Amino acid sequence: MRGAAGPPMSLEGIDHALRRRTEERDRVSGDLLDLDGHPSHELLKGMTPTGETGRRWEQAQVRLVTLWWLFDAYRRVLDHAQEVRAAGRPDLALLTALLSGPSVELKPDAVPVEKRSLLRAVGEWLTLDVVLARMDEAYREVAETMAAVDAAWTELLPMLDETDAGRRAARDLARDLGTPDPALDRLDAEATRLRKAVTADPLGSVSLRGELAATAAAVAARRGALEQAAKVREEYAERARLLAERIEAVAVAEDEARRIRDLVIVKIASPDLPPLPDQAPALRDRLGALDTVGGRWLELVERLTGLERGVEEALAQARRSAESIGGLIGRRDELRGRLSAYQAKAVRLGRAEDITLAGLYGAARDILWTAPCDLRRATVAVAEYQRAITRIGAAG
Template identity: 30%
Template sequence: MNVSRWPMSRTEADRLIGDLGVAYDRISAAMYALDSHPHLAVLRAPELSGVTARVAAGLLARVDVLWSQFTAFSDLLHRAREVRSRRSRPGDTELRELAGLLRAPVVRLGPDGMVLDDASADPPAHSSGLVDLARRIETEATGLAGALSEVVAARTRLVEGFGQLTATVARLRADVEGLGEDSAVAGDLDRLGRQIDEAYGNALGDPLGATRDGPSGSGVRDRLRELTVEVTGVAERIADLIELRDGYPGRVARLAAELDDLVAATTETDRIYAVAEAKIANPGLPDLPAANPALRTQLHLLDQLHRERRWQRLGAELDVVERAVVTARRRSAELYEAADGLLRRRVELRGRLDAYRAKAGRLGLIEHVELSARYRLARDLLYTSPCDLGAATRAVVAYQRQLNDLAERPTPGAKGAVP
């Protein structure tokens, strides 16, 4: 049925024109928002690639279709308003013309939705009236806005991921400038800054592919993780340098005190060595290490590096000196213990011999000839300098064994012996 031959009432015409006018205002706002959307310009960039390039081509084609439909809708609504404005009370001619504009499927659409202007062209895939066209345009504008929002979200995720790294590198550059450190750290930051910019630029060429599952997205995420690990490593190095700078006065003061302690410990070790070598025959002690005045000299080098703000070299040298002091202190303690152990062993043997002598007295064996001879031998060895500690040990053990043997089998005439 040809609806254009059936005139519509003035009330219906006014209602439809009013409703379409309201729809036109909504659509105009949606089209303006779509046309001014910053990411629409991004989708037109020639450097797009991958998923985003394919999506962009489809979206831009849909935008073109939408504009052709909006233009047709705007023109037809304008013509309907002109017809309605001819007379305050339109006649059948105007109402029949309005019916043709407002009711009839007068907009010819191709298979892709593009408006067909040439009436002589191939039959359209679809013909639409103004009301149906308005719904189409609003629905499609909403869909395009959602599709653009997906691109916006993808770019936002990239900005957040790479932007955080960029901000961290900028902060670290400021820290390095505060350190006055002109070194490999600054070079590493420059290199990382360039790599982050390069990776970010590559990802922005295909933001949808870079943030979705798939080889492209996995590659971008892997690269982002690699850069994050590198930036974190440099940040830790810089934090160590800052800690070194701020903690150097206390650290070098402790080191100086430890050097003083080392000197005192070395002096005491020398003393106990001299005593042991004088009182113990063939002590078998390792040689004492030569004095190391370089450790004290290195303190002045450390101060110079600190004044020159050469933090990395300072940290390395400070670690070397601290380890050297700890090693020297431990070695000095070991040597002291070795020498003092010999002297303590002699004291211990003297004490054991006295205890065994007292036991012999309680058993009435003080005058036992052979036992007394063993006692004198052990005592002479222990109280002669230098003391042959090995021989003295064997003599004390021999005295102990004979005493124990005699205590178990008392000799005739000895106290406790059976008549």
Template identity: 35%
Template sequence: MGVTDPAGPVMDRDEVDRALARLGAEHEAIETSLLALQDHAGRRLLEGAALTGVTAERWAATEASITLLWAYFDAYSGALRSAREIRSRRRWSSREDLVELTGLLRGEAVTVAGSAAAVAGAPTLHGGPGRLSERYSLSALVDRMNELYAASLDVVVAADAVWSALPARIDLLAAELQRTRQLAHSVGVRPGEHPAGDDLERITRTLTRLREQVISDPLAFWVPAQGSSAPGGGRPDTTVYDREARALEDVRREIDAVLTVRQDAEKRLVRLRDVLSRADRTLAEARTARGEVLAKIAATEVPVVSGPPTALQEQLATAAEYRRHAQWHRLSPLLERLEEKAEEELLRARESLTAVTAPLAVRAELRGRLDAYKAKVARHGLAEEPELVERYEKARRMLWSAPCDLRVAEQAVLRYQQAAAEALGGPGASAVPRQYGPQDSRGEP
């Protein structure tokens, strides 16, 4: 069993050399990391920024941690330097040297003064704030430095990531916002006069406030990665930025629609006038047809035909006025409503004409059916049959007289149709199909 001391079994020369080599490599790696942290762009920005909120609190603690890190590193360097000096005394270290080296390399031989952490917000030494110093083994000191380094680097990397991502994007969006504001102003979209103008004002205020907050408190816009222990694991929180970018895109589409109105306004107004003119002509035709129906068709209820759409004509005049005064933001929604209502008005006029002329269509169908049966019996040489002649003439007088009672005339046509069917071959003879064609004007009163 080997000789022991409070640090454990005494190390032999090979163990000492391997430990010194490992600690030397760790020392070099720690020094490189600390220098990189010292030169990190994020740390320099944090050091010179006017911080607020979460970032101000965390950076105060991080600055103290970095100061403490260098104090730990100096203590670590001193202990390693002492161990190397002892080892370099002799090529073959004596037992006393090995005992001393074992204490340095494995025991709690490194003392860190409490004053090293005596700055505002500094992490306290292990053991509580009342301790004036603390002793570490070299391996424990490395663990402590790694812990502080990871926490410090996390703050620096997170702040740098937010500053690298968000301000530039906000500036680009603000430039696009400025172009959109100028475009909106050119088409009359202004705050207080158009919702899109109010939206642009709100987006402007939000982006200005967002940029100020990102610059002064970047860590408030950092989302740590779930389950990640690596320093700087996470992403910038772009929720507000994304929302305002979408809002600006919506406004831009609305302004593009207004621009389209400016380009197409005259053509659309001409088209609207044409649609309303056709609706007026159709209604006029329906009113004329109604008078004709009332004069020529007896015992028929004819729908009343409404007058021209004066309200739409007034709105059309308003639209033309908007165009003359370049009030495109007002013209755009008005044109959309007018186009929809004008098409509805034309459809209503056509339906009115169809409803009014329905009795004339029925009379024309009865006339066509009567003539079709007469032609059929004539082909069979039965046109001069007295009963057929009598029934034909009776039906014809009813259909070509004014006013025409459609119900009575239809019964007369049916009687002629039945007589013709019997003459052609009995009740089972094939009947001539109903003829739906254009109105026959022969002999029309």
């Protein structure tokens, strides 16, 4: 023991210091046991981490050895002080030196050979407070490493577990369908690679979040595709029957568009007509080709859903064409109705016998009731009749 600890403490001071140091020892002992039993510590001890985790773990192991070695030295001095205090006539000067002076000797040859670089090669004497401070520093460094590893695993492993669950479900579906799935094989290999990386180097794998999320999304999408395939296998006959009905509805709508087109050609002069849809025959051929796909359910999903979309689009197009073409007849009828309404207004204004108005009305009516009707000329004629009646009404 080197150096002086100052004037001897009183017996009461000695007992107070002993109680405080004993409480410190028990607290530190509990903290060290908690650290030793930390789940991440247990996992790391049973593996050989790599990368950033391997580097941090190696440093943490060095600090752990130092931490336990310092604690053992602290405990031995405290045990000695308790033995001296228990004597019949305690040596207050010795107890004061043990409890408050540089009483802990750190000998270089007492440190494990591979760890001796942690302490001075010449050895040193430390007070219990200094030893406690060094233990606290080492503890914080080790705890920070454990917390970082635990946080990384806590974040990343559930993502892998969710992906694995999705892969198992997808694999079961593929097996039930009897369909080889190279895409799922590739996802299995990718997930295995990522799990190996995360398990061996969680700290270095934090940057893999994007890859983990992308793999999880790809697995979910593949599982969804396989679920759709299983659903199609169960529903194929009914969906094919409904498709046949919808294709016939397309054919009816296209026939109606042609009928209206033929009517418009007779009723309207020089109509600007859109191309007539004629998709029903091709859709029937596509429906018949589905039967050739056989048990390739993943392929059938794509073809079936594509055909369903195509049928609905064709039906909507046929109906839009019919509505657009039929709008020309509607435009003619709307002009007829407007002409009749303004004729009734002329009667209310007392101008039923007005020669000018009668001439304008007759010209417009002749155009509108002549087939084929020139809509451009009819629009101009009705507008002229309307303006004439408006002028009369404004003049009173």
